[in-house]
Amino acid sequence: MNTPYLTFDRITKTFGDIEVVAPHFDLGIEKNDFVVFLGPSGCGKTTLMRMIGGLDTPSGGEIRLQGVPVGPPDWRRGMMFQSYSSFPWLTVAQNVEFGMRYRHDLTEEEKLARRDHYLDLVGLYEFSGAYPNRVSGGMRQRVAIARTLASGSDVLLMDEPFGALDAQRRETLQVELRNIQKRDAKTVVFVTHDVEEAVFLADRVIVFSKRPARVVADIDITARLGADRHLDLRDSVGFFELRNEILRLLRKSGAGHE
Amino acid sequence: MTNLAQAVSGMGQIEDKTEEPVRAKPSLSRFFVFRGLLARRAEIALGIGGSVGLLLLWEAAARLGWTNPVFFPAPSTVIAAMGRMIVNQSLLWHAGISTMRVWVAFLIAAAMAIPIGILMSSYRVIGAPLEPVIDFIRYLPVPALVPLSIIWFGVGESTKIYLLWLGTFFQLVLLVADDMRRVPQEYVEIASTLGAKPHQILKDVAFRAMLPGLVDNLRITLGWCWTYLIIAEIVAADSGIGFVIWTARRYMKTPEVMAGVVVIGIIGLVTDQILRAIHRRAFQYL
Numbered sequence: 001m002n003t004p005y006l007t008f009d010r011i012t013k014t015f016g017d018i019e020v021v022a023p024h025f026d027l028g029i030e031k032n033d034f035v036v037f038l039g040p041s042g043c044g045k046t047t048l049m050r051m052i053g054g055l056d057t058p059s060g061g062e063i064r065l066q067g068v069p070v071g072p073p074d075w076r077r078g079m080m081f082q083s084y085s086s087f088p089w090l091t092v093a094q095n096v097e098f099g100m101r102y103r104h105d106l107t108e109e110e111k112l113a114r115r116d117h118y119l120d121l122v123g124l125y126e127f128s129g130a131y132p133n134r135v136s137g138g139m140r141q142r143v144a145i146a147r148t149l150a151s152g153s154d155v156l157l158m159d160e161p162f163g164a165l166d167a168q169r170r171e172t173l174q175v176e177l178r179n180i181q182k183r184d185a186k187t188v189v190f191v192t193h194d195v196e197e198a199v200f201l202a203d204r205v206i207v208f209s210k211r212p213a214r215v216v217a218d219i220d221i222t223a224r225l226g227a228d229r230h231l232d233l234r235d236s237v238g239f240f241e242l243r244n245e246i247l248r249l250l251r252k253s254g255a256g257h258e
Numbered sequence: 259m260t261n262l263a264q265a266v267s268g269m270g271q272i273e274d275k276t277e278e279p280v281r282a283k284p285s286l287s288r289f290f291v292f293r294g295l296l297a298r299r300a301e302i303a304l305g306i307g308g309s310v311g312l313l314l315l316w317e318a319a320a321r322l323g324w325t326n327p328v329f330f331p332a333p334s335t336v337i338a339a340m341g342r343m344i345v346n347q348s349l350l351w352h353a354g355i356s357t358m359r360v361w362v363a364f365l366i367a368a369a370m371a372i373p374i375g376i377l378m379s380s381y382r383v384i385g386a387p388l389e390p391v392i393d394f395i396r397y398l399p400v401p402a403l404v405p406l407s408i409i410w411f412g413v414g415e416s417t418k419i420y421l422l423w424l425g426t427f428f429q430l431v432l433l434v435a436d437d438m439r440r441v442p443q444e445y446v447e448i449a450s451t452l453g454a455k456p457h458q459i460l461k462d463v464a465f466r467a468m469l470p471g472l473v474d475n476l477r478i479t480l481g482w483c484w485t486y487l488i489i490a491e492i493v494a495a496d497s498g499i500g501f502v503i504w505t506a507r508r509y510m511k512t513p514e515v516m517a518g519v520v521v522i523g524i525i526g527l528v529t530d531q532i533l534r535a536i537h538r539r540a541f542q543y544l
Contacts, residue, residue: 055447075453084444088543089466101462102453131543144448151452 003067004028005187006052006155011061013047020044022214024061027206029189034181036198037191038246039208039216046159048213049189053077053157065155075103078153082163085144086132093119093128095143099151118146121180138169145177149184156181158190162197171231174200178229195250199242200229207246209253216253219246331513336520339513349502353521356491356498359415360483363422367483368476371427375434376468380460385435396428400486404493413494418487425486430479437471438464470541477533484526 006029013021021044029035037045050056051063054073063070070077078099086095096119100111119125122142124135132140141161148156162170178201181188192198198205199221207217225238233239289296296304313333319325320332327335343349378385400421407424411417441464449463491500499518506514 053447053451055451073447073450073453075451077451079447079451081444081448084442085448087445087448087463087466089469089541099452102455102458133543147452153451157451 003064005031005033005066006189007064008048008051009062009064011048011051011058011063013044013051013056014059019212020047022209022212025213025215027215029187031187032182032185034178034188034190034201034203036202036205037189037208038195038198038205038250039193039213040210040250041193043208043210044213045208046191049157049159049191052155052189053079055079075099075151076153077155077157078148078151080141080144080148080156080158080161082160085161086140086147088132091129091131092124092135092139092143095132096124096146096150099147099149103152114150118150121149122146122176136169138165138173141165141173142176145180149180149186154187156186156188156190158188160192161190163192163194170197171234175229175231177201182227195243195246196234199225199239199246200234203227205246207249207253217246217249327512328510329512331516335513336516339511340517340520343502343514343517347502349517349521352497352499352502353525356487356500356522357525359418359490359498360422360480360487363419364426364480364483366419367423367427367430367479371430371434372472375431376438376460376465378431379435379438380464389432392428392431395424396432400425401489404489408494417494418490418498421490422483422486426479426483429482430475433475433479434472437468437475440471441467470537470544473533473537473540477530477537480529480533481526484522488522 008025008027011021011025012023013019013025025048027048037049039045047056051058052065052070054070054077065077073079086092087098090098093115097111097115100106100114103111106114116125119128122145124139124142124146127135127139132143135143144161162173165173174197177188180186190198190201203220203222205217205219205221206215207219208214209216219242221242224242225233225236289300317332317334320327320330320335331339340349374388378388403424404421407417407420411420445463445467446459449459454462487498488500488503491498492504495501499522503515503518506512506518
């Protein structure tokens with residue numbers, strides 16, 4: 001079997017005396033997979049994702065992307081947050097353009113074309129000239145998605161990006177994100193503590209224990225629900241069963257109570 | 259509620275509408291909404307009305323002999339004194355000198371405090387040694403340092419600039435460092451995962467993010483500069499508003515003293531409003 005696209009190889013991580021990740025953490029992620037890290041708040045799943053981006057460094061072990069150990073952050077691994085996701089002093093279009101600001105291999109024309117393409121893709125073209133404070137929270141997250149895609153990242157790292165949105169916007173964005181990820185063939189690592197969001201979005205859900213993070217379960221969602229995700233899927237028996245199964249796992253691993 | 263009561267109250271409403279247009283109750287409680295908003299026009303009217311009312315009260319108090327005019331002259335007397343001072347004592351020239359001193363010292367302080375403050379919070383290796391020193395000097399009252407600065411710089415222009423700089427730089431540098439510290443880590447991390455180098459993050463993201471707060475702090479610090487200016491001009495000067503005020507005091511010319519104070523107030527108010535307007539225009543995205 002080939003080595004996966006992205007690998008965690010015997011990772012350890014401590015902050016002072018606190019062990020964030022259980023010793024010798026191993027995990028492989030395949031290219032173009034939508035992987036969701038699911039676990040209780042503060043369990044260390046975010047730290048694991050940040051290490052892929054180079055925003056945190058492992059205390060031991062190595063993370064490799066296509067066999068090469070990851071270094072400091074670069075545009076190949078884009079990051080998206082729940083809050084402060086776009087720059088308030090730039091317009092929507094300028095925010096998307098900012099994604100390519102440090103790409104010196106692209107010409108100005110290419111940058112503008114890419115900007116317009118991704119603005120269109122996330123349905124924000126008509127809001128190009130607006131400042132982020134004038135658009136809704138959902139639109140601001142779309143700006144961040146467009147910016148990350150425009151930058152050309154192969155790996156999208158998303159830290160509860162829809163956590164602050166209302167249920168309806170959240171569902172719409174989940175469908176859009178899933179479609180974009182499949183169409184543009186991106187590898188996504190998405191952190192959340194929302195079980196339904198995890199099941200709906202993921203090809204694969206990794207369920208974590210509470211800190212120090214350890215893999216409790218590794219569930220192939222696509223094998224059970226298929227790759228196509230529509231809003232109706234949420235009402236299906238398969239979805240419901242998976243959700244309950246994962247909730248039980250979380251409870252059993254002690255995530256539900258302290 | 260019974261049917262009858264509903265019917266009666268319903269009738270009442272109809273009558274109101276037909277006989278006379280519904281008018282807002284002339285109730286004060288409408289204006290006293292806890293944490294409520296006030297119409298823009300009402301804001302302005304109250305703002306002007308408050309000041310005018312106070313002036314009128316003061317004028318009346320002086321004219322009716324409630325206060326001793328030697329100590330508390332009427333506003334009209336103060337304005338008359340101001341007019342005389344502009345004509346005979348080149349008050350505007352003195353005001354100009356003072357304004358220039360404030361701005362020179364302030365610009366020097368800002369030009370030093372902005373880069374140092376930014377570096378202090380960007381690199382702990384710079385912040386850690388400087389913070390205790392700056393914190394110590396910051397708490398020294400400027401007047402206590404007047405004798406020392408006269409020994410060092412004599413009574414010339416540089417003493418005044420030095421004292422003003424002393425009063426503002428050490429405050430400002432910590433405020434700048436704080437502004438930089440408050441820049442959300444998310445902005446920094448977004449930029450770094452887009453391939454920005456540290457100096458690019460500093461210039462393109464962190465500085466832009468801190469700019470509104472920085473401009474606000476500069477505006478506030480500029481106000482402090484005026485406080486120290488008067489101290490400096492009282493101690494060692496033969497020009498400037500502080501000198502004018504202090505000279506007038508020596509001859510018990512209370513209207514002149516007050517006129518000098520009012521000039522400072524006016525300059526302060528105008529500068530502040532201009533800087534606020536610039537802030538609003540420059541940071542429309544806020």
